[in-house]
Amino acid sequence: MDSLTQVVLGSAVGYAVLGNKIGRKAVLWGAALGTLPDLDVFLPYGGPVESFTYHRGFSHSFFIHLLISPLIVWLILKIHTGMQTYKMRWFWLVFLCLSTHALLDSFTVYGTQLMWPFTEHPFALSNMFIIDPLYTLPLLLGVVCTFLPKVSSSTAYKINSIALGLSSLYLCSSLILKVIIDDKAQTALSAQNIAVDQYISTPAPLTTLLWRFVAMSDGQYYEGYASVFDKPSEVTLHAYNTTPALLNDIKNEWGVKRLQWFTKGFYSVHEQQNNVVLSDLRMGMECQYVFNFKVGKINSNGVSVASFEKFSQRPSFNDIDKIWDRIWQPSNSLIKNTCDN
Incomplete structure (x- = not known):
């Protein structure tokens, strides 16, 4: 998906996990982590085909996310001293921000290597275009509310959670529409x-x-x-x-x-x-x-x-x-x- 969508998804997930404890810090860390997997585009893979086919590889692997999350949590807690109480929540914030980025990418047609290194298979459900405002806008609204001074933290938390739910429902609806479209197309081809x-x-x-x-x-x-x-x-x-x-x-x-x-x-x-x-x-x-x-x-x-x-x-x-x-x-x-x- 596009960079803005991944940023607001990471922010929304971060706030849902830890926003009621640490406030807007969860939004900012979520945004950073939601961007992190796509930084692989700056790696020198060695050629056009390599860059094309290795993108969304190890950086989008659930296994790598699981392994690297404790290290990122350790670094975060070095920056935010005194938050050891929330260590487990920090872990879930990091892991979920990284893994939901990869999972959302797998809903597009490009191909995402979710199970690297055990398989390089590029998973692609192809039920979402890389830019879809109806998916992104609820997330953006929820994140914006966390920064509005007149919106209480409890209200912002509820709005953000509802926004996540709406975007997720839209994602599910696209899977249903795909089944309907495939049936129409197959019927047309057979005819x-x-x-x-x-x-x-x-x-x-x-x-x-x-x-x-x-x-x-x-x-x-x-x-x-x-x-x-x-x-x-x-x-x-x-x-x-x-x-x-x-x-x-x-x-x-x-x-x-x-x-x-x-x-x-x-x-x-x-x-x-x-x-x-x-x-x-x-x-x-x-x-x-x-x-x-x-x-x-x-x-x-x-x-x-x-x-x-x-x-x-x-x-x-x-x-x-x-x-x-x-x-x-x-x-x-x-x-x-x-x-x-």
């Missing part, structure tokens, strides 16, 4: 006799009322959109070609295998200016994928391995109104038939 090898769905930007899905099918992939208000017959989808044969000469390269694994098979391969480009189909939309890698170079002898340079074609939020229109009107399609080069 068109499309044999699906792999399928994934994820919310559209800023909402859980509209969902994007990708279905992999024997040399093609389908991108579709479904609103919670759509009938299965109103689900929009379009087929696109991919050329996995371009990887044949470099299929044993570690970077290629790593990207295939991390994307869980949801990737496309195409030629672009004599480069073989592998695009992660899970994040973005057709022609505007967030993660693309130049994995090969086409030459007279075939395809040679390239630098794995990463480049982005992030969707523009200038078109956010189109997403809103698509929620209510299936005729307002977001599908792109061709890309502008």
Whole structure:
């Protein structure tokens, strides 16, 4: 999730655990700890593929959080002397702020290695977009109330707890909506006799009322959109070609295998200016994928391995109104038939 959401989630969790004992210090420590796991982006992993696939690795592991929490508590108690009475609560504050950060990240589509080092599997429920105001705003309101001078500490504690509950209910509702959307999408695919090898769905930007899905099918992939208000017959989808044969000469390269694994098979391969480009189909939309890698170079002898340079074609939020229109009107399609080069 985005940095603001992780900060206010950490603050809200911190205050819920220890706010009635130490006040706003719990909010500030929660904010710091809610940010801590994402500092792994500053680590020199050694290359674009490494940075892409090792992010949300050890720093988001429940086991690492469990091991490091006593050390962080020790450091905190060195700063706040006289709080030994709350040592166990400090432990829960630290552990829960770290682990809820990782858990929330696992609700997005990227992939979070919650069980590292026992497995590198990138857990991804893909029921939340990375930015969702309806999840963040209640948490932000609850945290703001802890700093208002006219709001008593007991009232702020109640408001913060209610805010946490509301955001958690919204999170649960997205899981229910995902089941509904998946049923609509699968019905639409079956109605068109499309044999699906792999399928994934994820919310559209800023909402859980509209969902994007990708279905992999024997040399093609389908991108579709479904609103919670759509009938299965109103689900929009379009087929696109991919050329996995371009990887044949470099299929044993570690970077290629790593990207295939991390994307869980949801990737496309195409030629672009004599480069073989592998695009992660899970994040973005057709022609505007967030993660693309130049994995090969086409030459007279075939395809040679390239630098794995990463480049982005992030969707523009200038078109956010189109997403809103698509929620209510299936005729307002977001599908792109061709890309502008």
